[in-house]
Amino acid sequence: MRELFVGSRTAAGEDGQPHRFEYYVLIGQMEVGGHFACESYGVKVREAGGETAAIPDLTVNTERIDSLMELLTRNTVGPAGVRDVVDDWL
Structure with missing residues (x-):
């Protein structure tokens, strides 16, 4: 799994x-149908010097993951709250 740094907020x-x-x-x-694979996207939020939360395989749609990342960064969501925000987003 690769990680793409999006940004940071304080x-x-x-x-x-x-x-x-x-x-x-x-x-x-993500394996699809046993014979094919497609790229999947998830999120990771890390507090500098602290806790980390990672949720893989949320979507295969780049526009959806961009929308989620914009929501997380705009609202400065930390690792403790990321699961709740993702649950509401889904």
Whole structure:
């Protein structure tokens, strides 16, 4: 699986301290029908010096993964919240 760095965002946490999050698109392969494979996309969010959350194989559509990454970065979603956002997005 490959990772494509999308960008980073910094936001103040509840403790008032800055937290820096890095966003990645995960690129893998998904088997289709036993004889074919297609590229699949997922997301990874990492807090600098902290926790990481990765969710592979969310879609095979590049426009959908771009939309999700824009949503995550615009709202500065951290690793703890990424699963909830993805569940709502699906």
